[in-house]
Amino acid sequence: MAPKRKPKLSVWKFASCDGCQLSLLDCEDELLTIAGAVEIAYFVEASRAMVKGPYDLTLVDGSITTAHDAAVIQRVRRASKYLVALGACANSGGIQALRNFTDVNDFIDAVYAKPQHIKTLKESTPIAAHVKVDFALNGCPINKHQLLAVLSAFLQGRPPMARSHSVCVDCKLQGNVCVMVMGAPCLGPVTHAGCGALCPTYHRGCYGCYGPKETPNPAALSAWFSQRLGMSEANLVRAFRAFYANAPAFRQESEAHDK
Amino acid sequence: MTASSLKVGARVTLAAGDFQHLLDALAGRGYRVMSPTLEDGRLIYGEIGKVTDLPIGWTAFQEGGTFRLEHRQDQAFFGFAVGQQSWKQFLLPPHQTLWQAQREGSGWGIIPQVQEIPQFAFLGVRSCELEAMAVQDRVFLQGAHVESTYRARRESAFIVALNCAHQDPGTCFCVSMGTGPRATAGFDLALTELLQGEEHGFVVEIGTDRGAEVIRQVPRRAATSGEVDAAARAVAAVAGNMGRRLDTTGIQELFYDNYEHPRWDEVAARCLNCGNCTLVCPTCFCHTLEDSMDLPGAVAERRRRLDSCFTVDFSYLHGGSIRTSPRSRYRQWLTHKLATWIDQFGCSGCVGCGRCITWCPVGIDITEEVRAIRETAAGPPKE
Numbered sequence: 001m002a003p004k005r006k007p008k009l010s011v012w013k014f015a016s017c018d019g020c021q022l023s024l025l026d027c028e029d030e031l032l033t034i035a036g037a038v039e040i041a042y043f044v045e046a047s048r049a050m051v052k053g054p055y056d057l058t059l060v061d062g063s064i065t066t067a068h069d070a071a072v073i074q075r076v077r078r079a080s081k082y083l084v085a086l087g088a089c090a091n092s093g094g095i096q097a098l099r100n101f102t103d104v105n106d107f108i109d110a111v112y113a114k115p116q117h118i119k120t121l122k123e124s125t126p127i128a129a130h131v132k133v134d135f136a137l138n139g140c141p142i143n144k145h146q147l148l149a150v151l152s153a154f155l156q157g158r159p160p161m162a163r164s165h166s167v168c169v170d171c172k173l174q175g176n177v178c179v180m181v182m183g184a185p186c187l188g189p190v191t192h193a194g195c196g197a198l199c200p201t202y203h204r205g206c207y208g209c210y211g212p213k214e215t216p217n218p219a220a221l222s223a224w225f226s227q228r229l230g231m232s233e234a235n236l237v238r239a240f241r242a243f244y245a246n247a248p249a250f251r252q253e254s255e256a257h258d259k
Numbered sequence: 260m261t262a263s264s265l266k267v268g269a270r271v272t273l274a275a276g277d278f279q280h281l282l283d284a285l286a287g288r289g290y291r292v293m294s295p296t297l298e299d300g301r302l303i304y305g306e307i308g309k310v311t312d313l314p315i316g317w318t319a320f321q322e323g324g325t326f327r328l329e330h331r332q333d334q335a336f337f338g339f340a341v342g343q344q345s346w347k348q349f350l351l352p353p354h355q356t357l358w359q360a361q362r363e364g365s366g367w368g369i370i371p372q373v374q375e376i377p378q379f380a381f382l383g384v385r386s387c388e389l390e391a392m393a394v395q396d397r398v399f400l401q402g403a404h405v406e407s408t409y410r411a412r413r414e415s416a417f418i419v420a421l422n423c424a425h426q427d428p429g430t431c432f433c434v435s436m437g438t439g440p441r442a443t444a445g446f447d448l449a450l451t452e453l454l455q456g457e458e459h460g461f462v463v464e465i466g467t468d469r470g471a472e473v474i475r476q477v478p479r480r481a482a483t484s485g486e487v488d489a490a491a492r493a494v495a496a497v498a499g500n501m502g503r504r505l506d507t508t509g510i511q512e513l514f515y516d517n518y519e520h521p522r523w524d525e526v527a528a529r530c531l532n533c534g535n536c537t538l539v540c541p542t543c544f545c546h547t548l549e550d551s552m553d554l555p556g557a558v559a560e561r562r563r564r565l566d567s568c569f570t571v572d573f574s575y576l577h578g579g580s581i582r583t584s585p586r587s588r589y590r591q592w593l594t595h596k597l598a599t600w601i602d603q604f605g606c607s608g609c610v611g612c613g614r615c616i617t618w619c620p621v622g623i624d625i626t627e628e629v630r631a632i633r634e635t636a637a638g639p640p641k642e
């Protein structure tokens with residue numbers, strides 16, 4: 001049964017593009033139902049945070065890239081009973097974790113006119129590297145139907161479900177003919193399901209934007225990409241160094257080809 | 260020829276130019292004709308209405324992890340072996356809502372699911388695919404628990420089989436499994452395409468009375484012995500040129516004696532545990548149930564969907580998964596297909612269609628894996 005008092009929901013944003021939070025706003029048809037089921041207690045950028053709480057359910061998007069954010073996430077965690085990390089940034093460090101493979105000061109010098117005003121950490125890290133995450137919802141951005149399922153499961157007091165098998169399973173259930181066997185490289189066999197096999201449905205290879213699946217085997221996929229599909233070492237690095245560059249399985253694979 | 264000579268077992272010849280009449284006769288009886296067809300340059304099974312919807316003049320080159328459509332020199336209607344999809348997608352849909360329930364006061368009321376049973380005519384069903392249906396019949400129709408959706412769809416389906424001829428050897432190994440390439444039972448009509456010598460047409464074997472009724476509505480003539488021989492030769496040529504071979508001697512003992520064979524580690528290093536092999540296999544039947552509820556908690560739903568023993572969730576029992584290693588999952592798949600299936604259902608779980616080889620993204624080949632284990636088999640454990 002749903003608790004009598006409406007659960008308090010807070011939503012926090014760290015370093016990210018906002019796409020995952022927008023998925024929540026994108027739930028147009030369901031927003032009123034959500035507003036009826038939970039009390040939306042906090043929904044602004046973390047950088048202006050006054051952490052009050054306590055919150056029953058906290059959604060966090062974005063990665064930790066500054067000392068300030070590293071402190072805020074500790075307070076958010078203390079104020080939250082159940083914390084869900086949303087998306088590639090919160091769960092792996094995001095595309096901004098490309099800095100982890102190089103010296104961040106080179107970027108700062110190249111991008112900013114007055115680099116002395118930029119205060120940033122050397123690495124972009126996932127929320128779980130700082131505090132306990134109760135549930136990880138993957139994707140870049142997340143799938144709004146999965147987000148609704150997570151909210152629904154929370155309200156019903158059930159564990160949320162987001163299958164961690166390969167994109168291939170969903171791809172086959174859609175009836176798609178495999179683009180990889182037809183000749184195009186596809187990261188689907190090592191990528192976490194959740195998108196409904198969006199890219200292969202439109203005859204494109206998967207880009208891995210939901211991160212590594214359970215027990216992934218990127219080395220075996222790379223071997224096929226290079227030996228059978230003629231992919232260069234540089235392109236293998238690019239294939240695995242994107243949205244989930246810093247996720248251990250993908251990170252290890254891109255580093256293996258980055259000689 | 261007279262209508263009364265159109266008996267079960269009779270053979271007639273249908274000219275390629277009259278093939279449309281067959282499609283029309285099926286459609287006229289209310290069937291949705293499902294057939295190999297091209298969609299965006301992909302070979303699928305889909306609904307067709309016209310002869311020109313067939314993949315005329317195409318063939319398929321198949322290898323482990325590779326499938327390419329290529330032009331043929333001739334205008335063959337069915338000049339390729341099987342593609343990725345199989346008929347199982349129509350007989351038991353990969354997604355199905357089983358029931359919904361609505362909160363009513365302090366209890367729940369069931370919302371009945373109205374099941375529409377489409378009437379399919381499957382056109383171009385290969386012998387291995389007929390055998391795969393027979394395997395799934397054992398799974399879904401025998402014993403105390405009959406699968407009602409499968410039964411309704413299966414019983415109403417009209418089957419036009421196609422004996423394999425004029426195709427690339429690809430990854431097929433039905434001869435090893437005793438399942439092809441000629442359809443021997445389980446069809447209403449069975450076609451063999453004639454391309455060489457005689458004019459382009461089909462020798463049609465009548466398998467059932469309802470098959471005879473359909474043929475009565477189609478222009479045809481009695482098949483000549485020359486045509487029957489040509490058809491038999493074309494099928495024999497496929498049988499003599501299989502893409503793969505699998506030695507099934509003592510296959511159960513081979514697996515049961517070699518649970519710890521080093522080859523399992525070797526294949527696990529290449530296997531992506533992506534699940535594609537089980538999902539394309541025409542006999543794999545595993546499904547899972549998923550429950551969900553809407554946001555206000557007013558409507559609950561139970562859905563069934565196709566699953567695969569390659570996922571870690573598949574073997575989730577209380578407290579955890581029992582097959583966490585990719586090695587144990589690959590071993591489960593192959594052992595079930597080729598050995599424990601025989602204990603369970605009295606037949607092999609593999610009909611030699613080759614799909615799991617072609618559609619494995621990294622070309623893992625079950626015939627190769629069996630050979631590797633056989634070559635260095637441990638033999639029965641010592642007493």
Ligand code: SF4
Nearest residue numbers: 168171178179186188
């Ligand atoms: S297209 Fe990609 S995701 Fe789909 S089955 Fe093939 S490899 Fe997997």
Ligand code: SF4
Nearest residue numbers: 387423431433439440
């Ligand atoms: S396995 Fe045999 S019956 Fe099946 S498509 Fe190949 S040749 Fe035909």
Ligand code: SF4
Nearest residue numbers: 530531533534536619
């Ligand atoms: S054998 Fe091939 S298709 Fe099957 S799980 Fe392994 S990699 Fe995927």
Ligand code: SF4
Nearest residue numbers: 540609610612613615
């Ligand atoms: S195991 Fe492979 S070859 Fe055998 S029936 Fe299944 S898909 Fe076809």
Ligand code: SF4
Nearest residue numbers: 537543544545568595
């Ligand atoms: S091989 Fe796997 S998916 Fe196929 S029937 Fe057996 S357990 Fe099920």
